[in-house]
Amino acid sequence: MSLDLKDKTCIITGSASGIGKAIAKRYVAGGAKVAIADLKLEDAQSTADELNAQGPGSAMAVKMDVTDEDQVNAGVKAVAEKWGTIDVLVSNAGIQIVHPVEDFPFKDWKKLLSIHLDGGFLTSKAVIPYMKKQGAGSIIFMGSVHSKEASALKSAYVTAKHGLLGLARVISKEGGKYGVRSNVICPGFVKTPLVEKQIPEQAKDLGISEEEVVNDVMLGGTVDTEFTTVEDVAEVAYIFAAFPTNALTGQSLVVSHGWYMN
Numbered sequence: 001m002s003l004d005l006k007d008k009t010c011i012i013t014g015s016a017s018g019i020g021k022a023i024a025k026r027y028v029a030g031g032a033k034v035a036i037a038d039l040k041l042e043d044a045q046s047t048a049d050e051l052n053a054q055g056p057g058s059a060m061a062v063k064m065d066v067t068d069e070d071q072v073n074a075g076v077k078a079v080a081e082k083w084g085t086i087d088v089l090v091s092n093a094g095i096q097i098v099h100p101v102e103d104f105p106f107k108d109w110k111k112l113l114s115i116h117l118d119g120g121f122l123t124s125k126a127v128i129p130y131m132k133k134q135g136a137g138s139i140i141f142m143g144s145v146h147s148k149e150a151s152a153l154k155s156a157y158v159t160a161k162h163g164l165l166g167l168a169r170v171i172s173k174e175g176g177k178y179g180v181r182s183n184v185i186c187p188g189f190v191k192t193p194l195v196e197k198q199i200p201e202q203a204k205d206l207g208i209s210e211e212e213v214v215n216d217v218m219l220g221g222t223v224d225t226e227f228t229t230v231e232d233v234a235e236v237a238y239i240f241a242a243f244p245t246n247a248l249t250g251q252s253l254v255v256s257h258g259w260y261m262n
């Protein structure tokens with residue numbers, strides 16, 4: 001069995017930056033055609049330009065707010081029109097907002113849940129018809145160790161990331177007879193803009209130093225006090241995308257330097 005993504009058509013949301021960008025890079029290195037779907041079109045375009053220069057695969061930029069049904073449908077349609085079909089979706093766009101529950105602004109709770117959960121639902125809903133029609137497809141959700149664990153201040157994020165496990169499992173059951181697979185990647189802390197932003201915020205909320213946030217709160221539970229890297233996560237995303245059978249569906253894989261073990 002070979003794990004091959006050559007000429008496969010992939011949509012990765014939130015891929016102008018961070019983990020999504022690293023996944024796009026890995027897929028293009030494997031010969032895939034990758035749509036960089038992001039809220040920020042300019043950043044998506046510069047990522048696509050960078051990846052087209054890298055090859056051997058190719059990339060296109062798509063403006064997409066994953067919480068907007070019309071933008072999701074239009075973006076998916078544009079990719080299918082350009083490349084003929086959709087083989088892989090990585091639903092990766094996400095944000096983080098931290099507060100204790102009693103101080104959590106309701107509008108921020110709704111915003112976070114919408115990006116992670118509505119985004120996962122709407123993008124899946126839009127790509128599944130293409131995948132069913134061709135009898136194959138892989139949908140990958142970017143979960144987190146917080147799909148399985150909880151941390152103080154992260155009520156909305158932990159709720160959303162737990163929810164994605166349920167969505168992935170339902171899609172894998174509905175997709176089984178059509179060859180549509182669905183899995184979740186659960187990274188530990190990865191140093192991206194999303195995490196850099198949290199370090200001073202958590203230090204303030206918890207009344208500790210930034211060094212303590214990194215070494216105790218973020219990495220205290222790992223086996224080696226190391227951050228997971230974007231490349232680590234991208235390699236797992238490659239396996240889930242390229243694995244050719246339903247043997248690997250409905251699963252969640254933790255990539256976290258042993259922070260969470262199951």
Ligand code: NAD
Pocket residue numbers: 013014015016017018019020037038039040064065066067092093094095115142143144145186187188189190191192193194195
């Ligand atoms: P990041 O901030 O570097 O990148 C997120 C990207 O999502 C950005 O390009 C942003 O423009 C885009 N985005 C935000 N809202 C969007 C929307 N409504 N529609 C479309 N795009 C939108 O973050 P990251 O760390 O690379 O996170 C990517 C995913 O990985 C998220 O789902 C996050 O929860 C998850 N994750 C991150 C870590 C970590 O430690 N960094 C750990 C576990 C899981």
